[in-house]
């Protein structure tokens with residue numbers, strides 16, 4: 060999950076894009092970038108780091124123009140450390156296209172090979188997003204046939220992207236001399252929402268990963284971009300939209316509601332905050348039903364994301380809710396940091412216990428999820444060190460047992476605490492006296508009750524069902540071997556691996 064934003068205005072957009080990226084910072088802390096369009100010229104600045112560190116005043120001054128796109132990166136593919144993979148990406152033909160991507164392509168290797176062999180396009184990074192940009196550029200060439208692009212041709216090119224790309228993609232792009240294009244994959248796995256506002260000179264539009272950016276920039280929410288749909292705002296400020304996928308159906312990622320999104324966002328008609336309250340309610344029901352023998356003195360959230368669930372859980376059970384852990388506001392989200400050593404160190408730097416809330420008490424710690432167990436292991440120990448008698452742990456999400464291949468960086472089963480372990484074994488691993496997980500059906504109900512129109516969700520990290528239908532055991536094994544053998548990224552080994560991936564992709568008709 061990265062954060063993306065695009066704005067078409069009647070006045071300079073550099074500050075708006077910067078402010079929008081700031082409120083999407085929770086979606087990616089590794090790199091940030093902005094491209095603005097001034098006539099046919101793009102101005103770009105991107106680098107590794109947080110938004111506030113990447114953009115200096117001189118960079119902002121250079122970002123001229125009344126339209127632009129921005130990106131905050133949380134890497135899932137390619138090289139996390141490489142600033143060459145910061146987004147947006149640029150390609151000079153046709154016309155000049157820039158693109159920012161949230162998600163992960165599951166057939167990127169096959170596409171890269173096809174681009175080189177069939178489309179005569181070279182992609183020099185290992186980023187799947189640069190592959191996506193080149194597929195879009197190629198499709199734009201195909202439909203344009205050296206003429207100026209119009210909405211119809213642009214939408215036809217997006218249909219071509221849908222035909223070729225597999226996986227998850229929410230995209231913002233700009234075509235030089237034309238306008239702003241945004242689209243969402245045919246399952247709508249990653250979120251994308253549109254806003255507008257009336258200015259003295261006419262309508263202005265924006266698209267963003269989350270509604271919180273639309274609120275913060277004082278635009279009004281129009282609606283979510285539908286799965287498979289594309290939005291195009293031309294140079295004259297005219298709004299166009301079209302369904303570009305032959306088959307399309309909502310399968311939004313349920314982990315957005317569990318952890319990724321900000322609680323003050325509304326995604327696909329569901330308030331993230333309210334869904335978290337409901338997760339707390341159903342967890343409370345489960346405790347009342349199956350765990351009534353636990354003598355709980357106090358409920359303590361693990362800041363930040365679990366707070367609404369923990370609060371509602373305590374309310375439902377008539378228990379005290381206390382802030383037993385204080386969060387250092389200058390440390391970012393630990394789950395989306397690269398590397399286990401950094402994540403582990405940061406939990407201790409980020410959270411500290413308040414002794415009186417633990418001393419001699421039986422505490423129920425509530426977190427939104429347990430993924431690698433980095434947070435829960437440390438936190439249970441901190442509760443014990445602070446004098447807790449018994450430490451119980453509740454997770455507002457079910458066990459995470461399967462890799463995510465759609466834009467969340469958890470590609471290997473080995474790193475997931477719950478893979479191959481039952482609840483009792485997981486409780487032992489994190490050192491808890493009892494462990495209560497949300498049931499998958501209750502999680503889905505908690506979200507769906509807020510928008511009954513959402514019939515399906517991508518819940519693959521909980522149930523192992525991959526909606527795109529192209530995820531084989533061989534694919535997962537290869538992704539894991541790349542992750543577990545970083546040495547294989549160089550030289551012959553990587554070539555062998557690349558070949559294997561192509562065979563896997565080819566074998567399934569990709």
Ligand SMILES: O=P(O)(O)OC[C@H]1O[C@H](OP(=O)(O)OP(=O)(O)O)[C@H](O)[C@@H]1O
Pocket residue numbers: 318361362363364365391392393394395426427428429430431432433434435
């Ligand atoms: O089992 P783990 O691998 O530790 O992952 C799960 C933890 O990571 C996240 O917290 P994070 O610190 O990223 O962000 P938050 O402040 O939004 O809760 C999440 O809220 C859990 O606390």
Ligand SMILES: NC(=O)CC[C@H](N)C(=O)O
Pocket residue numbers: 060061132133134135136137144160161162163164186187188466467
């Ligand atoms: N989390 C994401 O959306 C990642 C986007 C892209 N796959 C990258 O690695 O940069």
Ligand SMILES: [Mg+2]
Pocket residue numbers: 361362363364365426427434
């Ligand atoms: Mg957390």
